[in-house]
Every structure is written in C-alpha cells, then in structure tokens.
Amino acid sequence: MTEAPRDNGIPTRTGPLAGLVVLDITRVVAGPFCSMLFADLGATVIKVEHPDEPDYARTFPPFVGDEGEQLSAFFTQFNRNKLGITLNLKSPGGSALLKKLVRRADILVENFRPGTMDKLGLGYEVLRQENAKLIYTAISGYGRTGPNASKPAYDNTGQAAGGLWSMNGYPDRPPVRVGTIIGDLAASLYAAIGTLAALREADKTGLGQIVDVSQQDSVLTLTENAVVRYTAKKEVASPLGNEHPFVRPYGQFPCKDGYVFFGGYTDKFWAITCALFGEPDMAVDPAIDTMEKRFDPAVAEAKVYPLLNRWFSHYTKAELEDMAGDKVPLSAIKTIAEVVEDPHIAARNMILNVPIAGKLIGMFGLPIKLSGAVEEAPQAAPAPGEHNDLILAELAGLSLQEVSELKTGGAI
Template sequence: MADRETPGDAARSDRRPLDGIVVLDITRVVAGPFCAMLLADLGASVIKVEHPDDPDYARGFPPMVGGGDAGESAFFTQFNRNKRGISVNLKSPDGKELLKQLVRKADVLVENFRPGTMDKLGLGYDELRRCNPRLVYTAISGFGRTGPNSSRPAFDNTGQAVGGLWSMNGYADRPPVRVGTIIGDLAASLYATIGTLAALRTAEKTGEGQVVDVSQQDSILTLTENAVVRYTTRGEVASPLGNDHPFVRPYGQFPCKDGYVFFGGYTDKFWRLTCEMFGEPEVADDPEIDTMDKRFDPDVAERRVKPLLERWFSAYGKAELEAMAGDRVPLSAIKTIPEVVEDPHVAARNMIVEVPVGGETVRMVGSPIKLSMTGEIPLGAAPAPGQHTRSVLAELLGLDDEAIRRLAGSGAI
C-alpha cells in the first residue's frame, strides 16, 4: 500500500514559523528552558543568557557525555538545544544596561525567577516595556505573579503537591506518590509556550506586548482531569486509585505472559470485539456483563471482568496481544523506556533524534510538533556558557571588539 500523503507535502518549506523572532532566555533548569527550546525548535532565534560566574546549574546534571573537563550534560542539552549562549551579569550596572539594549531588539523574554526578583534588579516588566513596548514577557513561577503565595519558593514537586496531583497518585492502601517525572516543570513550560505564541500574535496586531504569567500550581491543577468537578458537584474527593479509573471499567493495567498491557475496551463495541478476539463471543451476551453500565459496577468489574481478562491475557506476550488487537481494540503494551526508544512507530515519527553532546552524538527526545508545511526541524547543540557572546552582541547591537572588551573588563559579561 502506498504511503499516505500528508497535506502540503509537495509544498514543504525549510522556513520555520518563528523565523525572525528573537527570544531572550534567562531561565534555569527545565521550567523555562523547555519553553524557550520549543520556540527555538519552531525557528525562533533563542539567546540563552547566563551569569558569567554562575551559569545554569543544570549543566552539571547527569548523564554527562565526553568525560573529564570536557564532559557535557545530555540532560541540559535536551532542554537547551538550538540556542545560542551569552554571558551577562544582571547585577552589574553595565550588565543591566546591556540586557535593556538586547530587549530593544527582542520579541520575547522568558524568565523563571521568583516573582519580584527581576523588579529588584531593576529589570521588571514595567522597566523593560519602556525599552520595547512590543515585548512579550513570559514569567514562569511556582505560584504565579499574583495571590498570597506568589513569593514562595517552588520546585516541580511543589507544583505536584499544591496542584492536587500528588494526592491522587499511587495506590489506595499506601501514601500518595509523586508522578514519576517533572510534570510540574514540563506542564508549566508547555502552557508558557502557548501563552507566548498567543501574546506574540496580539503584539503583531496591536504593537503591544504583555506579561504571560504561568504558575506550576495552576498548570498541575489543569491536569487533574475530573477531580475538581467531582468535588464541586458531588463532594467526592479524588484519591489514589493505582491503575484504575474512577468510573470507566475495564480501563487499566493487566498482566500478560511477559509484562503488562493497557486495555481500554470498556464500550459495548470494543467489549464484543474483545470477546470475539479471544474466541469466546458468547461472553458478550452474558447477562451480568453484557452492557457498559453493568461492567462499570466495581463489584462486577472485580468479580467477573478482571478475572476473565487476566485469563485471556496471561496466555500471550505483549507483542502478541498488540498484534491481535491491531486497529480494532484499544490495547497497548506498557513499554519500558528501551522499548519506546527502539519502537518503529516512534522512529517513524522522528521522536528519537541525534544531537551533538560533548563531542559525541546522543539520542534524545525530538519535537512532538509536526507541521505539514514545514520540513523536519534541524537540531543543533546546546551552547557552552557564553559561547556566542561576541557574535550576538556584534550582530544584534553592532558592538565592536573594543566595546565588548570594555564590557568584559567591567564584569558585565
């Protein structure tokens, strides 16, 4: 069968949507760097601004590649590829002035300091908008720029804790468990990217920039699915359910011969197809489990449905079950990271990409954003601290070597 053509394939372009947009990235670790990297992947010229004596400490996060003094962090690269790097001391008078000059040439500034920090430096939004009224000022923090908790320090776990997600995750007979990734940082970065793009669109139309205010707590709260409306309408408090869903059954993890699968065949259509798939079509007409509503009952699900599925699945391995289900039934292997990295479908989606790190090539996560009119995103290395200071200052501000030497001598860069 011929490959399915993607709309716009014939007119694909190497030009990317954010070509010409200049972004100043003064963030650290992940909540912020990931947002700026997504903008870079979409074509923006992202300039990572770091203190000359105190660069982003995520540069020391494992795994390190290259060995010795030349070792570089693959973790850091995964959130900072495709950027240029400059060194600016935002505490020095010359450094403050230099940032203002850069802001005059920029479209976006992304920061993830605690609210008030930039104002104390004399570089808050009100000051920077005087330099550039069109500036989109994207601020990511634990609790946002308003509200009684805005000045509190926060990490990813803070967002999971105060956003409600931590209280819902785990098993009913055990203490709650954090989600096994930095989902607070990542979710905040994703919302910040969406907000930045919306604000850029407004700035294009009106000539006015604005603050994009994103908090980890707010971002996590939006990921709690039905927990809020269950509480506000019925007074139900979401609690850990393990791999179960609060009302949809069967819908969860089931053991098989060589691991586990996710099975979500809870509708009458999928249930009947599943019974046929395992050679027992008559089960679909069993009067105790023949409708979706009956299978939703917790007692029926535990007593009748779960044992039936475990009996069926236990005779097969993950790959066999996926092949049997094919395009008919929602059944997927619960894959380990090695299995995902080597997954042919993931490869077809170009989701594992090769990026230079520490003199080597490292496979890491690619971009999930696929645009029909835009070619594949070229991926460059993350910058070394201050690697592009001279070229950026010369290109954007027109500074000559003597001016750059003076800035270095004053401790501004």
C-alpha cells in the first residue's frame, strides 16, 4: 500500500478502500483502532484533533526519539497511515469547517459521550444535511440509547458492565480484568464491520445512517457460553482460572521452561497423545477412556493431570511443539518477546516496521490478509495539524491565507 497522489493532491493509499475519505474524530483506542483498520486497507483517514488538546494518547509510553523529539509508539501504532488536521469544534470557524469536510467524506467516526456532538451542533441530524450519504459511526461505553447512554465509560467499564470481568481469574480469588483493553478493541472491530455494512447499504440506497456501537454490548458478545448458561439453566458464570466450563483437559500445563496450552480433550486427540508419550494403554484405561470421564473434576485431578504433568515435564515448550504440535492442539504459551520473534508471525507479516522519530519500530500488523492486495510499508502517524494546509485547501476549498486566518482565530 504505497502513497500515491490523488487527483486533488491528497495522498492516498492503494488497497480495497482506496478512495474512501474518513474523518476520525476519536481519541485513545476505541475509535483510532477502527479508523486505523480503514487506513491500513487503503482509505484516506483524516485524524481530527483539537489544536490545544490533541489526542492524549500522544502522552502514553513507550516513547521513541531523543530529548528534543519524544514520540509515543503507542499513539503511532493506532494512528499510522493517517493524515492529521486540527479543528476546534467549539468555535464557529471550526464547526463550519467540519461541515465542509463532511460534504467530501464518506465516513465520520467519533467516540465522544452520546450527546456531545449534538451539543456542539454537529450531531448526525445536522451533518446528514451536508451529506445524505454520510456514515456516522459512534463508539461509546453504553451506546446511544437506553438508560445508561449518557454515562462516562472506559475500557474497564465495558469489561465490568459486559460481564467479562466477573468471569475472569481464579475461583478462590476476586475477579480479574482481562489483561488488555478488550472493550476498546472489540468495540472498534464491531464499529469497522458495522461501518462497512452501512457503506454497502449507502451504495445501494444513496443514504447514510448511524452505526451505534457500545463497549458493553461488544464485551457481552465475548462471554462465550455464559449468556446461554444463564438463560437456559440459570447458571452464573464465575472465574475458572485456566479451566474450561465443559471440556477437559483444555488449559495450561507446565513443562521444563514454561507452560503450554494443551486441548486434547476429544477421544481421538487423547489417544494420539497417549501414543505420542509412550503410554497408549492410557487411551483405553476404563477410568479415563471417554471425554465424559476425563471432564469429571475429581477424575481429572486424580488421573488426567498427573499424566500430562509427568509427560510434559521432560520437555521444553519448543520440544513439545515439535513432537506434538502438528498432531494435537498443543502450543507454547509465548511471551510477547517470543511472539514478536516468531518466524510464523514474520511469515504472516504481522510485525510492521513503522517510522517514528527517525527510527523504525515494530508494531502489530493487519490480520486481514486479502489475496488481491499487496502489503507495503506503513506510513508514520501525523503530527497534530500536520496536513492542515493540504486538507483544508483540497477538501474545504480554502486558500492558504484563509487557513492562516483560521489558525490565528483559534479555529484550527
């Protein structure tokens, strides 16, 4: 996806979404990750920030560069391949400029608390008058409707309110949050899917719509069997540690240099595993010869887990993967260092070298692999307002003098 000039002078990236213009009025991750996916797939994404209060993710570590230029790798990871402008949406000039840009945009993504854009006079009902085909994607903690819609929220809010937090951890300890911002990430993924669906609809009807995505809703869909366990049997999911609610063995097991995941719970995989480790008779041992018997907690503790612990204790993670990974579901539980250095990850082009502060820093790549697309070098995240002159001239039709006056007046 190389940079190439558009007819109007704005650089664009080649790819399946080339030609789409996205206004990204979001901060931190729930929103920037969504628009990053569009940018990676070729859309022209314009990062909109307040001139005096840019995205505070720019202050998040780790930082790259010398003392004179310390740039956030965290911010860059979620804002690569974008162009950057500044707009003060509270000012009449900034508000008017956004409306002009909306006329040339296909998608607008925002992650303010519901009602904020309306208070600014820039809600969907206003913006659709500028562009009837506009897709207005709104990501928030609780969504745009319902009694909790106006509440503030963060990722942990989604994990807590969506039920995931209550299920995570160990049964004899308090619940534990998932060790990443899963609410922000899931909401961004659903927002990207919903936006593309709405875009498809707009291509058919000529009319845009609101894409309303809630962190709570998104997290709820990640709870696997918990909802139907409750609605069908009134069972309330609780922390299980590394256990699974209805299959065993399926979890973490120690080995010589760490831990592996082993999920050979079916009769087929159990028999293969017993043979691999030189004890094929264990596959027909009447105490553990069926999935149902192996799932019984007492049987698992007394018979299954001691076998696996004994077998695995003689080998390293790599040795276990080599001997069994092609035959049964067994994989090393890798550190992030091991994942980044994994040859398979490299073969999938999942670590991209993104320019930042004069260096190339590895960041996660795009997991969507399209046979018709060529992945090329990513571009750096923009500085605040870096492309003001270009974007406002080409998409809003302003002269450099007008842009300068708007800057002096605090609109940009």
